[in-house]
Amino acid sequence: MxxxxxxxxxxxxxxxxxxxxxxxxxxxxxxxxxxxxxxxxxxxxxNRLARSLRRKKSSMVAYIVPTITNPIFSQVARGVQDVMSQASHSVILCNSDLDPKKFEDYRSILLESQIDGLILSAAHDPATGRVVEAFNSKGVPVVIVHSPRDLEDVDSILPDDHGGAVKAVEHLVALGHRRIGIVGVKNSTSSRLRVEGYKEALEKAGIPLDDRLIYLGESYADEYGYKGCQALLQVDPPPTAIFAVSDLLGIKVLSAAADMGLRVPEDISIVAFDNTFAAYSRPQLTSVSVPNYEMGQVAARLLLGRLRRSESELKRAGKAGSPSRGDRAVRKLFDEELVVRASTGPCRAS
Missing domain, CATH: 1.10.260.40 (lambda repressor-like DNA-binding domains)
Structure with missing residues (x-):
């Protein structure tokens, strides 16, 4: 045929x-x-292969994620897939498992596969810059989603980590809390921005910063949420509220508080970030909701715009915020919503 x-x-x-x-x-x-x-x-x-050889286009793009088990990236992937399938593009999903060697291997495999474009969520390490440069040197456009943030001249679709943290802490302040701790992560740009938002919200409220109420764990592993809660509650006087920079950390903060005999939110309020697992805890966590699916959609539309050199696609990608267009790199921050649930309540400390 x-x-x-x-x-x-x-x-x-x-x-x-x-x-x-x-x-x-x-x-x-x-x-x-x-x-x-x-x-x-x-x-x-x-015959897709024959057609791609004639057109010098494969109609394939790739999305590299640190770990697909994290619902943040699975939600982004779904947004990317939905937009790309409508444009008759296939999406190759690559799970790096935070392994630098596997990440570098994907660079070679995908370049050999002659993909048309790359969407990337990756760790902050030197390999990331090398991978982006390798694709750019071959004329393959790259769009960053979530991270890293320190690469210039690369289209980036990012959550407003700083602004979301401000909303979380302002919510606690409005409930009367003034002793507010935070559980963050070392060597993470997202965590750093959320800690900065925490500090800004305290300053705006006229609450003195107490460095003893800032706990930074080694990673986002849930064990550091538990350890962080234990450490913060040993401070004198202890916090009446804790802000965890991810849902997984927040769930372990909940566990530690319960093990120490504290009721949530009667004795301590807890806010988390991401809104991925927050609704599955008991009590349900108040959490900053990140629009991951929409971010994936916008990243895909932006990549299509780069592929087609079409101003109309770039306009569609920028509907929510009118980012820069043309050949300049687009950098778009997504606003976030605080979803208030049962884990936060009025401060009842004496």
Missing amino acids: TIRDVARRAGVSVATVSAVLNQNKYVSEQLKERVQRAVEELGYQP
Whole structure:
């Protein structure tokens, strides 16, 4: 079965069939229907490899994630997939497991596969910059989602970590809390921005900063949420509220508070960040909700805009915030919403 058979069945030229299969917008609707009907009747499947060789386009993009088990990245991946499938692009999902060697291996594999574009969420290490440079040098556009943030001249779709943290702490302040601790993570840009937002909210409220109420764990592993809560509650006087910079840390803060005989929110209020697992804890966690699915959609549209050099695609990507366009790198911050649940309440400390 060849494209000539489809053309013969539809009563059109081979060029017309090719134009329809390649989604050429200048083909009339009547001809499109005839060709599509012939394709369905004959069960024709285009030779994707041959077509990609002719067009020098694979219609494939890749999304590299640190760990697909984290719902943040699975939500982003779903947004990317939904937009790309509508544009007849396949998405190759690559899970690096935070392994630098695996991350570097993906660079070679994907470049050999001649993907059209790359969406990347990666750890902050030297390998990330090398991978981005390798793709850019081959003319393959790259869009960053979530992280890293320290790469210049790269399109980036990012959560407003600083602003989200300000909202979380302002919520606690509005409930009357003045002794507010935070459980963060060392060597994490997202955590650093959230800690900075925490400090800004305290300053705006006229609450003196107490460095003893800042606990930074070695990673986002949930054990540091437990250890962080224990450490903060040993401070004299202890906090009446704790802000954890992720849901996983927040859930372990809940566990530690319960093990120490504290009731939530009667004795201590807890706020988390991400809103991925927050609704599954008991009590349910108040958490800053990050629009990961929408961020994935915008990243995909932005990448399509780079691929097509289409101003209309770039405008669609920038609807929510009108980012810079053209050949300049786009850097878009997404606003976040605080979802208030049962883990926060009025301060009742004497």
